[in-house]
Amino acid sequence: MPVLLNPDRAPSLSELLRAIPGGLVQKIVPGTGQWDNPVISGIGSLANAGSGEISFIVHPKYLDQLAQTKACAVIVLPEIDEQLSLDPGAAPFARVVCKHPYLLYARIAQWFDWARQSARETAIHPTAVIDPSAVIAKSVTVGPHVVIGPRCKIDAMTQIAAGCVLGADIEIGPSSLLHPRVSIYDGVKIGARAIIHSGAVLGADGFGFAPDPTLARGAWGKIPQLGSLIIGNDVEIGANTTVDRGALENTILEDGVKLDNQIMIAHNCHIGAHTAMAACVGVAGSTTIGARCTIGGASMISGHLTIGDDVHVSGGTAITANVSKPGRYTGVFPFAEHVDWQKNAAVLQQLSSLRKRLRKLEKD
Numbered sequence: 001m002p003v004l005l006n007p008d009r010a011p012s013l014s015e016l017l018r019a020i021p022g023g024l025v026q027k028i029v030p031g032t033g034q035w036d037n038p039v040i041s042g043i044g045s046l047a048n049a050g051s052g053e054i055s056f057i058v059h060p061k062y063l064d065q066l067a068q069t070k071a072c073a074v075i076v077l078p079e080i081d082e083q084l085s086l087d088p089g090a091a092p093f094a095r096v097v098c099k100h101p102y103l104l105y106a107r108i109a110q111w112f113d114w115a116r117q118s119a120r121e122t123a124i125h126p127t128a129v130i131d132p133s134a135v136i137a138k139s140v141t142v143g144p145h146v147v148i149g150p151r152c153k154i155d156a157m158t159q160i161a162a163g164c165v166l167g168a169d170i171e172i173g174p175s176s177l178l179h180p181r182v183s184i185y186d187g188v189k190i191g192a193r194a195i196i197h198s199g200a201v202l203g204a205d206g207f208g209f210a211p212d213p214t215l216a217r218g219a220w221g222k223i224p225q226l227g228s229l230i231i232g233n234d235v236e237i238g239a240n241t242t243v244d245r246g247a248l249e250n251t252i253l254e255d256g257v258k259l260d261n262q263i264m265i266a267h268n269c270h271i272g273a274h275t276a277m278a279a280c281v282g283v284a285g286s287t288t289i290g291a292r293c294t295i296g297g298a299s300m301i302s303g304h305l306t307i308g309d310d311v312h313v314s315g316g317t318a319i320t321a322n323v324s325k326p327g328r329y330t331g332v333f334p335f336a337e338h339v340d341w342q343k344n345a346a347v348l349q350q351l352s353s354l355r356k357r358l359r360k361l362e363k364d
Contacts, residue, residue, distance in 0.1 A: 009115075010041035010052070013073050013094055019111055024104045026078065029085075031094035038072035038094060043109055046071065054096075056105040069093065075101040117159065117177070125162075143180070155192070167203075173233065185245065191233035191255070199240040203229040206244040206251075206267025206285060223247060225267060232256070238263065238279070247285075254291070272309065 014037050017025055030036045044053040046062060049071035056075035057066050063083075066074065073094040076084070084091040098104045124130070124142040134152040136142070143162035148154070152166055155174040160166075163181040170184050173192035182196045185203030196202070205225040212221035227246025231253045237243065238261035245251055246268045253265075256274035264282045265271065271283075272291035281295050284303030289295075293307060296315030301307070305319065310326035313319060317331040336344065 010039050012037050013040055013054070013096070016040050016054075016108065016111065017096065020104070020107045022103075022107060024098050024100055024107065026097045026099065029081065029095040029097065031072065032088075032092045035072045035092060035094050040073060043105070043112060044071060046074070054108065056101040058102050066091075075104050077101060118157070131168075137174075149186070179239075185229075187228040188231070188245070189228070190231045191235065193234050194231060195236040197237065197239040197241075197261070200237050201242045202231070202237070203245045204242060206247055208247050208267065227251065227268065229253075232273070235259075241265075244269075244285075260297070266303065278315065 011019070013028070017028065031038065039052060040054050041052040042050070044050060044055055046055045046057060046065040046069045049055040049069055051070050051072055053071050054073040054075065055069060055071040057063075057077070057080060060080060063080070067090065071093055073096060075096045075098050078097055078099065081095055081097045084095065096104070122139050122141050124136070124140075125144045125146070127144045128142045128146040128148070130136065130142070130148045131150040131152070133150045134148050134154070136148070136154045137156040137158070139156045140154050141159040142148070143160060143164070145163050146160050147165045148160075149166055149168040149170070151168055152170045154160070154172050155176075157175040158172055158177070160178045161180040164178050164183070166184045167186035169187045171189045173190060173194065175192060176190060176194040176196070178196045179198040181198050183201045188203040208223035208225055209220035210223055212219050215221065225245050225247050227248050227250045229243055229245045229251045232255035234255055235253055235257045237259045240261055241259050241263040243251060243253065243265040244267040249268055251265065251267055252270045254271060254273040257271050258276040259265070260277060260279040260281075262280050263277055266283060266285035266287075268286040269283055270288045272289055272293065274291055275289055275293040275295070277295040278297035280298045281301070283289070283301045286304045287301055287307070288305070289301070289307045290309035290311065292310050294312045295301070296313055296317065298315055299313050299317045299319070301319045305322050307319065307323045308326060311323050312328040314328065314330035314332060317329060319329070319331075323329060335341070
């Protein structure tokens, strides 16, 4: 991984760890020589880290890479630290002992990302079009060809990249990041520290139509979508993902929701805190999904359903009924060679008649 900070601005290992919240570090074992309390300018993998970078190891199977690493500091499990303590000369790097090295790596990566973002100059590009009634904090960065509509409120340290379009009455909380070409419709409210990736469309009309035979046979009349979209704190929304506004009530994404790329959330949905969805999930309208759920890629969830907390849906699964019990749910028929799949499918189509015959035999 490339060095993220210039050495003259990079923190020492002890300074970096003091800046990381959560109390994850059990102890620090100084390295030898210049690696007693090294300056940390970036993060790298064990195999590719440079002498100014910190790395991490999550499993003993990577001990061979650990022996060869050039990293100046490594986050290690307590049991790996015990092994390394038996031969101090084999581990010249500083060791950060932690029960959750991958989580600590994530926190350190967040710090470096924050440091890189905060180093950017705050400016509003001259090609940006901002309505005079919009309230933009002084520390907000606005990129080229951005459009910000009437009465918008953009809070401190937020960055809006090139080509984003914001309608009227939008609120965006502090330290949020909108990547290029994000489109946000009128009235959407977004909390603090949001990350919205390119091509996302937030607050578009839901798919609401009523049959209207006065227009023509089979014609549809549009139902105006009068609700809005409310997004909590620490939400991340992937590239080309769409979240519709509500028809009457609001669509809601609670704190900590994570949506991957190319996901569709329909109108009036309510997604609970810290629920995560992988790519290409589709959630039909007026569905409530609880907290801490995970929805695997390409899963489909029917409308007007209620899914409880701590439900985990395997990729490619179709959920067509309410799910109240926590646990993992899978509805994917395993793949096979096509000829074998055809034979199995033919048997499945006969299950109903086979069940009737079996019941008759049992009765007789």
